[in-house]
Amino acid sequence: MTFRLALTAIALALSACAIPTTLTPQIAPADTSFASAQRIEVxxxxxxxxxxxxxxxxxxxVVLVLTNTTGRAHNFAAPDFFAATQIAQSDAAVIADGQVEVAPGGSVELRLVPRAGAYDLECTHVGHSIRGMIGSIVVR
Incomplete structure (x- = not known):
């Protein structure tokens, strides 16, 4: 009986690890001005x-401009960065679970206010990061 109980507890613990978490971006205050914001093109x-x-x-x-110059989809995945950053209300829907999808030949603009830290960046499409599509975001 104890073995069965232990096995059930382990199964429940492992299944909890498999439940995806949803990252919700922080919204920048409505009075944040992006009119003279630095424009960063990636x-x-x-x-x-x-x-x-x-x-x-x-x-x-900052106005972060992400431009995909290829014929295949890519994303800009930086979950820790987006979790720590305030995003303009109008741009928040573009970020899903810490990622921004950028269509082939497309561009996405994000208005944001970053928080200090060092953050990892990658494209999470299959095989892209292992081929070198990684980077970092440093906020001082």
């Missing part, structure tokens, strides 16, 4: 981000 190409390291200033509004 190119998503076949298996690379350019620049590979994105440097931002903590608390300073």
């Amino acid at each position: 190119t998503l190409s076949n298996f690379a981000f350019d620049p590979q390291t994105i440097s931002l200033r903590a608390g300073q509004p």
Whole structure:
């Protein structure tokens, strides 16, 4: 009986690990002005981000422009960054679970206010990060 109970407890614990978590972006205050925000352009190409390291200033509004120059879909996955960053209300729906999908040949603009930290970045499409589509976001 004890073995069966232990096995059930282990199964429940493992199934809880498999439940996906949903990351909800923090919304920037409505009075945040992005009119004079720094514009940072990031190119998503076949298996690379350019620049590979994105440097931002903590608390300073930014317009982050993600442009996919290829014929295949890519994403900009930085869950820890997006969890710590305030996003303009109008742009929040573009971020799903810490990722932004960028269609082939498409662009996405995000208005945000970053928080200090160092964050990992990758494209989570199958095989893309292992081929080098990784980077970092450094906010000082």
